[in-house]
Amino acid sequence: MINITINGRLVQAEEGEYLLAVLKRAGFGVPALCHHEAVEPYGGCRLCMVEITKPQWKGWKDLVVSCLYPVSADLEVQTDSEAVIEERKTVLHLLLARNPHTKEIKDLAAEYGIVRSKYQEVAEPDDCILCSICTRICDAMGFSAISLVNRGHGREVAPPLNEPPPDCTGCLACALNCPTNYIKYTDTGVTREIWGKTFEMLRDPQTGKPTITREFAEYLSQHREIPAEYFGEGDESHRKRTARSFGKIAAWSRVDAGPKEVES
Amino acid sequence: MMARTTKTQKKKTGAAAKPKTEFTGKITSRAQLDLMRTQCRAENARFPKQVMICCGTGCLANGAAKLVEAFHDVLKQRKIKDFEVKAIKETGCHGFCEQGPLVVIEPKGTFYTKVKPKDIPDIIAKSIESDDVIEKHLYVDPKDEKKIECYGNVSFFKHQERIALRNLGKIAAHSIGDYIAVGGYQGLAKAILKMTPEQVIDEVDKANLRGRGGGGFPAGRKWRQCASVDADERFVICNGDEGDPGAFMDRSIMEGDPHTVLEGMMIAAYAVGARRGFIYVREEYPLAVLHLQKAIDDCREYGLLGEKILGTDFCFDIKIARGAGAFVCGESSALMKSVAGQVGEPREKYIRSVIKGLWDKPTVLNNVETYANVPVILDRGAAWFTSIGCENNSGTKAFSLVGKVRNTGLIEVAMGTTLREIIYDIGRGILGDRPFKAVQTGGPSGGCLPESMLDLPVDFDSLTKAGSMMGSGGMIVMDDRTCMVDVARYFLQFLVSESCGKCVPCREGLYQLHQMTVAVCEGRAEEGDLEKIEQLSDVVVKASLCGLGKSGPNPILSTLRYFRDEWEAHIREKRCPAGVCRELITYTINEEKCTGCVACIAACAYNAITGEKKKPHFIHQDKCTQCGACVAVCRYDAIDVA
Numbered sequence: 001m002i003n004i005t006i007n008g009r010l011v012q013a014e015e016g017e018y019l020l021a022v023l024k025r026a027g028f029g030v031p032a033l034c035h036h037e038a039v040e041p042y043g044g045c046r047l048c049m050v051e052i053t054k055p056q057w058k059g060w061k062d063l064v065v066s067c068l069y070p071v072s073a074d075l076e077v078q079t080d081s082e083a084v085i086e087e088r089k090t091v092l093h094l095l096l097a098r099n100p101h102t103k104e105i106k107d108l109a110a111e112y113g114i115v116r117s118k119y120q121e122v123a124e125p126d127d128c129i130l131c132s133i134c135t136r137i138c139d140a141m142g143f144s145a146i147s148l149v150n151r152g153h154g155r156e157v158a159p160p161l162n163e164p165p166p167d168c169t170g171c172l173a174c175a176l177n178c179p180t181n182y183i184k185y186t187d188t189g190v191t192r193e194i195w196g197k198t199f200e201m202l203r204d205p206q207t208g209k210p211t212i213t214r215e216f217a218e219y220l221s222q223h224r225e226i227p228a229e230y231f232g233e234g235d236e237s238h239r240k241r242t243a244r245s246f247g248k249i250a251a252w253s254r255v256d257a258g259p260k261e262v263e264s
Numbered sequence: 265m266m267a268r269t270t271k272t273q274k275k276k277t278g279a280a281a282k283p284k285t286e287f288t289g290k291i292t293s294r295a296q297l298d299l300m301r302t303q304c305r306a307e308n309a310r311f312p313k314q315v316m317i318c319c320g321t322g323c324l325a326n327g328a329a330k331l332v333e334a335f336h337d338v339l340k341q342r343k344i345k346d347f348e349v350k351a352i353k354e355t356g357c358h359g360f361c362e363q364g365p366l367v368v369i370e371p372k373g374t375f376y377t378k379v380k381p382k383d384i385p386d387i388i389a390k391s392i393e394s395d396d397v398i399e400k401h402l403y404v405d406p407k408d409e410k411k412i413e414c415y416g417n418v419s420f421f422k423h424q425e426r427i428a429l430r431n432l433g434k435i436a437a438h439s440i441g442d443y444i445a446v447g448g449y450q451g452l453a454k455a456i457l458k459m460t461p462e463q464v465i466d467e468v469d470k471a472n473l474r475g476r477g478g479g480g481f482p483a484g485r486k487w488r489q490c491a492s493v494d495a496d497e498r499f500v501i502c503n504g505d506e507g508d509p510g511a512f513m514d515r516s517i518m519e520g521d522p523h524t525v526l527e528g529m530m531i532a533a534y535a536v537g538a539r540r541g542f543i544y545v546r547e548e549y550p551l552a553v554l555h556l557q558k559a560i561d562d563c564r565e566y567g568l569l570g571e572k573i574l575g576t577d578f579c580f581d582i583k584i585a586r587g588a589g590a591f592v593c594g595e596s597s598a599l600m601k602s603v604a605g606q607v608g609e610p611r612e613k614y615i616r617s618v619i620k621g622l623w624d625k626p627t628v629l630n631n632v633e634t635y636a637n638v639p640v641i642l643d644r645g646a647a648w649f650t651s652i653g654c655e656n657n658s659g660t661k662a663f664s665l666v667g668k669v670r671n672t673g674l675i676e677v678a679m680g681t682t683l684r685e686i687i688y689d690i691g692r693g694i695l696g697d698r699p700f701k702a703v704q705t706g707g708p709s710g711g712c713l714p715e716s717m718l719d720l721p722v723d724f725d726s727l728t729k730a731g732s733m734m735g736s737g738g739m740i741v742m743d744d745r746t747c748m749v750d751v752a753r754y755f756l757q758f759l760v761s762e763s764c765g766k767c768v769p770c771r772e773g774l775y776q777l778h779q780m781t782v783a784v785c786e787g788r789a790e791e792g793d794l795e796k797i798e799q800l801s802d803v804v805v806k807a808s809l810c811g812l813g814k815s816g817p818n819p820i821l822s823t824l825r826y827f828r829d830e831w832e833a834h835i836r837e838k839r840c841p842a843g844v845c846r847e848l849i850t851y852t853i854n855e856e857k858c859t860g861c862v863a864c865i866a867a868c869a870y871n872a873i874t875g876e877k878k879k880p881h882f883i884h885q886d887k888c889t890q891c892g893a894c895v896a897v898c899r900y901d902a903i904d905v906a
Contacts, residue, residue: 043611043612043767043809044766044767044768044809045767045768046767046768046769046807046809047768049807063806063807064614065612065809068612068614069612069614070614070615083806086803087806087807090769090773090799090800090803090807091768091769091803091807094768094769094772094773094776095768095772097772097776098772118796119776119779119800120776120779130771132766147607148607148765150765151590151592151761151762151763151764151765152760152761152762152763152764152765152771152774152775153760153765153771153772153775154765155765155771
């Protein structure tokens, strides 16, 4: 463990740990739009920038993105210095020019007293903030069905050639993790549609409720060595089955106590 | 293409002796390398005269391949004493593409420009069979209009000092024999046979070789850091992703002297302990890819790449990785992602690539020109290298000198040479003797320096201090008819379209800066916008992820630093002092100067000019689109721009 100073307060951290994790643990609020615990830090939104220095730097300070900065001993961090606030406000103005109607951006900007962007708003704004959480999660799932296409200001999230993506299994990881709910999907109970592709839903044999798509179930059973029928069951059936299993295990291991009643 | 073993520039030594034994097989020792050199030299010495045809991309585009064909055709028809196909060399780029195709006849160095296939029989008859010089093909100095006979006396070449470009135009571009004949692979032999890796690093460190890609980070220090990391594998990479518009230094080296790049990489690999190397070349450089691959194949054949190089335990191989032409892939971390087959996007480099680079292994990445310097440093020593250049900036730097100068092309000068020497001695001054206005150095994200900076020594530190940068070595000269706001707009546009879009300050910030600069050019900007531009520039510099964004606002910041009045004229007076920004100018005919030649009437695509022959013409402002075609054709300077 090492000691670092955040806004004058001494905080303990692991050497090499990312600064944002330390800040969060110690309760310092730093906005971060492109950060998601499930995937590697990205460093795209630049909102989590903080000012750092060290005693041996002789007064020299640097702005770093905390989500990717590995901490080391004697680090001194300022999360709301003048330079940090100016940077953060400017980035919010820029984001607000791109997404003027997006609630999450508007709310965050309002916290810094910004109501309207001082820059020119784009002609046809949408709610995509290009945080790339969806594509990174899709990569981590092992599908890479969607990706960021085009460069620079014309960048967008899209399936290959803007056609229904062949590698998509309809797992919804992208849509459910989108911070602005920009990625739309429809569930009819029988089918699911996302990225222009329609999927058939599996149904729990006991409750009749839709569970996951057939493609996703097939993928999981192939890649995770789990029997395919497992995925036909819904959460409720899973819970019951798990509870029964634990009940049995408990009974085996407790010779004197006997099988314990398990809540069903 | 055939690898023809060829001659050197050096003087022939008496009667050309035929080599007694043809060298075959692998070079497995110093003695064999020396033997091959002797043989290649002897082979070249067989011909009292040699023809060097520039086959760089510029000259090829001008028809150099047809010249080679024409030479071959003539030789097929008749026999010429002491001259055969082997005495014709297809060399790399001389750098003087505007005068191409170029033909040099050695050993005198007779320099012919703009040669056409129909001139070949004449050249053979006069300059090869006898010793005459054909006046009409000689280079005419644009300033004093003197004809120059010899290559070395041409103003463009005379003031240069070539290290990285030393072999360009002097050896057949893809011939391993030619490269060895001029002393190639001597640096490698010295490094791996006589020195330890630490000694090699010490030597490069002592030479203070700084990264020629523009960053100027000392190569020796980079190698030492990489070598000191504990790892099971290391890589060396050569950055040949030269993306600056108009720059072709690295391209010319890779095309014209690929072996020097390979040798530099081999020495680096030996120093840091790498077994595999990659050369990242853009797919838009097909000739570079071809020549590098040929060079790699030749090296493998001769045993200079592969297992147990020169009989030592050093093993190394190189692969070419081709880039798809994204500017941002010249950035080290984006380049490494691209080599690994991922999308070329930069990452935050709090952990540097010498520690975690390609596939998370310690990686040394240097630019083509940096590697091209390494073999010479090893061969001739650090002391020699530091004797060239200036303090803390040893050696030379290649530039592509373009814009409104009389001589344009690829140059290499000692560090510390002043901008004035480059522009007025090598470039021979501004076209049409117009006043000099600015020189833009460092590529799109570099900066513009004004006339008061002409005596600035060109080196990493001075340029950075003056608000510009070395970059990879672009140098664009501008005259008084260039609008600096328009220049900033142009470069910003390039950067906006090349930004990868990963981080907000670069993606949105540069876009907004471009929008605001366009507004200034179009006269829509208001008081206070300049401050807004400056504030945003400042944040983009501080907050962007990689070098592209961090240096992106440079075109604005440097023009604001030296040409603020021009920006202000656009905003306050809605006036473009240089007469460039279309929305802010009007064209009128100066009746005193107009001779009524009707040239402008013919040139105007919008029928905005009317008039009769020999009477002053008139421009109808309602139809005029400010395209400037009339100004371009008027020979009497009779069209006023205001």
